[in-house]
């Protein structure tokens with residue numbers, strides 16, 4: 001899938017088959033994350049990929065708007081060390097991952113992590129050391145639902161030339 005088709009195809013899926021995602025595919029998806037821009041090239045972002053059902057169920061119970069993590073084949077936890085631009089760096093990496101998953105024919109959904117009351121507990125649960133911050137929990141897997149056509153605001157509503 002080319003890049004523009006990928007942007008157009010990505011949407012947040014919340015209904016998954018309980019089907020594992022091959023590890024090689026997950027590695028290629030994470031590879032896209034590590035290629036994201038990073039302020040001052042600090043590259044503070046790292047990932048914990050959770051595939052085991054028990055851990056996915058535990059995460060799903062904690063994330064009030066991420067119950068489908070219990071279903072989905074994999075959940076990529078995006079963390080960033082506590083640097084000046086940790087949030088920007090982490091978000092860019094997360095978006096690369098969502099797009100790479102789409103390009104490989106998988107579906108995905110960002111589940112909030114940063115600043116959530118459960119962020120520290122989830123970090124501890126997967127053994128992440130103290131300073132690191134949870135940015136996002138990315139459900140990555142195979143849709144159970146028929147694929148949807150995402151809708152967004154039209155360009156004319158968001159684009160301003162020269163002045164607002």
Ligand SMILES: Cc1cc2nc3c(=O)[nH]c(=O)nc-3n(C[C@H](O)[C@H](O)[C@H](O)COP(=O)(O)O)c2cc1C
Nearest residue numbers: 010011012013014065066109110111112113150151
């Ligand atoms: C920072 C952030 C947090 C989000 N948190 C959740 C969440 O906790 N649960 C969820 O189902 N979707 C979550 N989403 C997905 C958005 O709801 C989704 O991107 C939005 O509705 C637009 O739909 P689309 O992704 O299909 O274009 C989050 C997205 C972002 C960027």
